[in-house]
Amino acid sequence: MRILLFTGKGGVGKSTIAAGTATLSAASGQRTLVLSTDAAHSLADAFGAPAGAEPTEVAPGLFVQQVDAQLRFEQSWAEIQSYLLRVLDVAGVDPVAAEELAVIPGAEEVLALLELRAQALSGEWDVIIVDCAPTAETLRLLALPEALGWYMERIFPVERKIVKALGPMLSKAAKMPMPEDSVFGAIERLHAELDEVHGLLTGQDASVRIVLTPESVVLAEARRSYTMLSLFGYRVDGVVVNRIFPTEDADEWRARWVAAQTVILGQVSESFAGLPQWRSVYRTGEPVGVDALGELAREVYGDADPLEVPEGTGPFRITRSSDGAVVHLALPYVTRDEVGLARHGDELVVSVASYRRLLTLPPGLGRHQITGARVVGGELQVRFKEGAS
Structure with a gap:
């Protein structure tokens, strides 16, 4: 439907x-x-x-x-x-x-x-x-x-x-x-x-x-x-x-x-x-x-x-590699300075202007640590690595 x-x-x-x-x-x-x-x-x-x-x-x-x-x-x-x-x-x-x-x-x-x-x-x-x-x-x-x-x-x-x-x-x-x-x-x-x-x-x-x-x-x-x-x-x-x-x-x-x-x-x-x-x-x-x-x-x-159904997976996706994963979230027109980012347990808190979203991370990322984040081409990319400090 x-x-x-x-x-x-x-x-x-x-x-x-x-x-x-x-x-x-x-x-x-x-x-x-x-x-x-x-x-x-x-x-x-x-x-x-x-x-x-x-x-x-x-x-x-x-x-x-x-x-x-x-x-x-x-x-x-x-x-x-x-x-x-x-x-x-x-x-x-x-x-x-x-x-x-x-x-x-x-x-x-x-x-x-x-x-x-x-x-x-x-x-x-x-x-x-x-x-x-x-x-x-x-x-x-x-x-x-x-x-x-x-x-x-x-x-x-x-x-x-x-x-x-x-x-x-x-x-x-x-x-x-x-x-x-x-x-x-x-x-x-x-x-x-x-x-x-x-x-x-x-x-x-x-x-x-x-x-x-x-x-x-x-x-x-x-x-x-x-x-x-x-x-x-x-x-x-x-x-x-x-x-x-x-x-x-x-x-x-x-x-x-x-x-x-x-x-x-x-x-x-x-x-x-x-x-x-x-x-x-x-x-x-x-x-x-x-x-x-x-x-x-x-x-x-x-x-x-x-009524054509758009292609793709939507604004949110996760890519994985042998040493970790990257969470991708499309944020058109936004620069890195406009994004607030924090982590509370298994939740990633993303803020833009007066709006805030609490993203529940997949269980597989629970033991990973954030090693970096950037905004590239209107997309927020948050890097995770297992066992990182």
């Missing part, structure tokens, strides 16, 4: 491109679901058709779904919500306000990931296309499974033991209800399911496509997205440059835009060299509906297969 995520800065038209790609997929005979994790939920507007919390067919073989965070939270995490409501009641929060507060920040995006997992495991679909939230939210979301994994392995068991042993005493001292074991169980299920999502999205048949417009600020964010997606192990399979002004018959005002965009388009070509790049000309009207979206997508992709 092919999974394709679309992301980009808000307002670049990623929902339209995602919807158009899904339309082509369904037209080729693939049973296709396009799922929105964006709180703005623009897919229904793009298709000009109603869409809700369950998959809705908008064309033969083409289904749209927009996750209802409140509904999914009540269905999947009733234990957690019940505990939060009790805490808020003790704190004196109005019951109506408490119902709103009990949907945790970011719940919509998290539950959309869980819905993606459920749909992927259902066996109903040949292709799932995800219209992601704007870039920053998407990066935080995609970093969540590994971050939660670290918490679950290192901190969570200790907290659970403490609450089980000292719960009544703590509850009396804090005058707040302590979470029951069912709440911990719900958190464990959340972790296990998010871990499955991470496996799906970093697998061979999944990739991310970046949508941008030819503007310097948007390009800068797209470059950062490429770096951070690679940092967390997600494969970027191409970029779509949207809303390019046509060059013919340009008046003076538009000619200036054309000139400015031409410069940025050259920078896009250089920035994403080696990746497929598709372009979409600014249209005279907004593409709404299956027919208009399909026409747009055919113009964007031309003869290329919009």
Whole structure:
């Protein structure tokens, strides 16, 4: 099953491109679901058709779904919500306000990931296309499974033991209800399911496509997205440059835009060299509906297969030799001075800007020591040698 995520800065038209790609997929005979994790939920507007919390067919073989965070939270995490409501009641929060507060920040995006997992495991679909939230939210979301994994392995068991042993005493001292074991169980299920999502999205048949417009600020964010997606192990399979002004018959005002965009388009070509790049000309009207979206997508992709699976092993790999191994992690545009690197036991901690990834090293590297690290051609290379001091 092919999974394709679309992301980009808000307002670049990623929902339209995602919807158009899904339309082509369904037209080729693939049973296709396009799922929105964006709180703005623009897919229904793009298709000009109603869409809700369950998959809705908008064309033969083409289904749209927009996750209802409140509904999914009540269905999947009733234990957690019940505990939060009790805490808020003790704190004196109005019951109506408490119902709103009990949907945790970011719940919509998290539950959309869980819905993606459920749909992927259902066996109903040949292709799932995800219209992601704007870039920053998407990066935080995609970093969540590994971050939660670290918490679950290192901190969570200790907290659970403490609450089980000292719960009544703590509850009396804090005058707040302590979470029951069912709440911990719900958190464990959340972790296990998010871990499955991470496996799906970093697998061979999944990739991310970046949508941008030819503007310097948007390009800068797209470059950062490429770096951070690679940092967390997600494969970027191409970029779509949207809303390019046509060059013919340009008046003076538009000619200036054309000139400015031409410069940025050259920078896009250089920035994403080696990746497929598709372009979409600014249209005279907004593409709404299956027919208009399909026409747009055919113009964007031309003869290329919009669902082609990228080759290679992804951003992370390990090469081995007789005296050790090298861990390779793609970090486009990054210099050695911008990378923070540390080791804690079997974990390699890699930091770039405000993002940090904890890479769990394979068991075979546990007895190896780091002998050096460098950044070459947009790739971090960390050398390990057995028995080195």
